[in-house]
Amino acid sequence: MSRANSRQMKLGAFLMAGGHHIGAWRHPDAVAEAGVDIDHFIGLAQMAEAAKLDMIFVEDAAAIRERNVNIASQAARSTGFEPLSLLAALAVNTSHIGLVATASTTYNDPYGLARTFASIDQLSGGRAGWNLVTSASELEAENFVSSGLRPHAQRYERAEEFAAAATAVWDSVDAGAYVVDGNVYVDPGKLHPVDHRGTHFTAAGLLDSPRSQQGRPVMVQAGASDAGKNLAARTADVVFTAAQTLEEGQEYYADLKARMPSFDREPDDLKILPGVSPIVGRTESEARAKYDALQELIPDEVGVALLASYLSVKDLSQYPLEGPLPEMPQTDGIQSRQQLIIDMGRRENLSIRQLARHFAGARGHWQLIGTPAQIADELEERFYAKAADGFNIMGALFPAGLEDFIILVIPELRRRGLFREEYEGRTLRENLGTRIPARGA
């Protein structure tokens, strides 16, 4: 127990409408139109907070998720709240849990986005986090620019400048700058106007709110390319990642943490949280039955279309379902996810249908099916083996999937000293234990 006391898991609840499983909306326990049901989201966030989870996490794309509306519809991920307005609504219905949303550096401006996250930080008392993405979807590009999706390298170059400018905006106001004592409103010595004039952006003013209670909103990233890992090593407090195997997890973990010293950061200032989709049963067969019931809800055409979208290719329907993936050209989409799927197909010798069904369940993430002890064993192994600092829990079906994890697995993790009994603080940064960056860092 002593080693557990010195290092505990950080846990996020990755929320997604009716569930991460692609067939979740067809399940008898599904919440109808979960994506735009705010009471559903408030219930999930409050449940996660009662269990002392570090954060809720929401993904985003500024577009529907699939060009073929018949399939998009089945994917059931094409309607939802815009994440920052969702976070604001959750902020006033929670008190301790971190609130992390995805936002794009390609379709926003740093001043505008930095002030919105600062606003959510004020609304929540220092619990906001920004999952920085560069947006790899063509459907998003079509909603914004006539020239289509920008190349990977160009998106990351813009993201680097975006992160620097946004950080400078947050750092333009020191703690205690706003005095507001009836005579003095502000201490001008505590204001440091930004003077960012870069290739992509200009930002030359002051943040229009007080400094965040947690210093800066927490920075989350998921980049797995070389450019993505460098950006994360330099700027991220949390990295959300996908790893199918222990070895993949260890390799990624070691690589990313090793990059940090060259950016003058301690490895412990960045928490690596792989995604995991746990299907929990009181017995192994109960867990397996839950999983099978979900897998039966995936029509082949939906699974294959989703797989094509993960691979950033237009269509896979011309290939035999029982055959292997064809050779894939590298695209400008999310390269790490393409590679993960291709690797898994080869490693486990899976057909297109098998790959499609697998990825339709956990969306490219680690799938665990078992009893609370079995699942805790697996998580504990990866935690101590330095493949993870914690996990982003992806319920297959909401609310049941999150509820099962909280009721059945969290107590098991606590018995092992692997997870907190109480929040350490009120801000997300305090609970994560990542240090408030100095101004200008």
Add this chain to the structure above:
Amino acid sequence: MSRANSRQMKLGAFLMAGGHHIGAWRHPDAVAEAGVDIDHFIGLAQMAEAAKLDMIFVEDAAAIRERNVNIASQAARSTGFEPLSLLAALAVNTSHIGLVATASTTYNDPYGLARTFASIDQLSGGRAGWNLVTSASELEAENFVSSGLRPHAQRYERAEEFAAAATAVWDSVDAGAYVVDGNVYVDPGKLHPVDHRGTHFTAAGLLDSPRSQQGRPVMVQAGASDAGKNLAARTADVVFTAAQTLEEGQEYYADLKARMPSFDREPDDLKILPGVSPIVGRTESEARAKYDALQELIPDEVGVALLASYLSVKDLSQYPLEGPLPEMPQTDGIQSRQQLIIDMGRRENLSIRQLARHFAGARGHWQLIGTPAQIADELEERFYAKAADGFNIMGALFPAGLEDFIILVIPELRRRGLFREEYEGRTLRENLGTRIPARGA
């Protein structure tokens, strides 16, 4: 009473941190750091809702409001929530009142902004409104573009295209498109992908949420230039305006409503709400004392700096305080407000100090000081004289200024049949009585 029954006032509560009066934050009843106190805003919104007001309204600039931080600080308007996240937080704490926020067509993209307002519409059950502005402040421009503030005509050209694209995004999904019955998720015949490829923007997809419960978010505008009035006549449900005199109000009202038929719209589909700052007392002298107490809280340098900012000039401090305004060149700032100030100075022969103190109180809007009956008389006169369809109430100090209006003036308006006893519906559009635009209109 019979004519009142057929037409009643629409009333908004224009919220602003500690109050619209520039000295509000120095007042003994001020709420410290009101701009980032969400409980303060929730209290105001719930108070306005209990009184059955049509909407709360918040302004915006994506920047601090004054270059000189010593004066900005005194202005006490430079810190606050970003308006859309504020609206989202208020949406889940109210049930009937409309929620209107200002957002810029110059520093946003139509798909991104349309989906955020659609999200707030879903969060609130059809109560969102967008106050479209083109952003006239140089301080905002410096946070976004290296080339500085764009000329007035260019901003309006972009705004026209922005409004058309955003409307098309909202109209891309019909009511009832998302079936979600366990077998069918969406009816593809009810989806109408946008195909906007214009000068400034591309938007070529579908809105990622169901159609708004009120058809589309309500469109609010405040433009007073010729270009601004045409945009409003074509697209606005509500126009927020400033009129010092009855005649100014009538002239604006007649002009704007006369422009509507050429856009195939009925005059009653647009509600004109001038701003008014009422200082209410149970007696005239009590009201006057409240006003004087606020006016004493305006240091000359603050009032003059604010006046300069309203006139979009850098500085007025080189002119004698007791003398008249100098001749002003036309700028690329808000032309209507410049003219209103210049006209008032000439009409009432006011010195720079007098103008500064006047505008520091009601920020260019109509100032009323009196008993509930006196204030109701004035509002009633302008309402029946076709200078207004209602008013946007600008409390000088919050919460007291709004509370006084609600407790003292609203009952008087109700006695006269001028204001509702109960909400007509659950959506903002139902309560305003403006028709749901047909798709493509």
